[in-house]
Amino acid sequence: MTDPKRQQAMRDDIVLLLSDEETARVSTAEDAPKLADGAQYVDLERLDLGVQVAATGRQIVMGRILPRSAVSAETWKRVVARLAR
Secondary structure, rough: OOOHHHHHHHHHHHHHHOOOHHHHHHHHHOOOOOOOOEEEEEOOOHHOOOOEOOOOOOOOHHHEEEEEEHOOOOHHHHHHHHHHH
């Protein structure tokens, strides 16, 4: 996905899927030092990579990710479906 306008539109769509509570949890997660190994996340700046898994030694910019742990199972399902389009 190299079209910046399309990527921005998809990012906006994904953010709109979050409830206010989930948005607050994502904001709190930005301050976390790292994700636990095996934690799933979506890099909002690299949506073309889809769902990713945290691993030791992998550099993750916390301020731009959506961790699965910050959203409900239903929201995560909608995020994954949106990425699949």
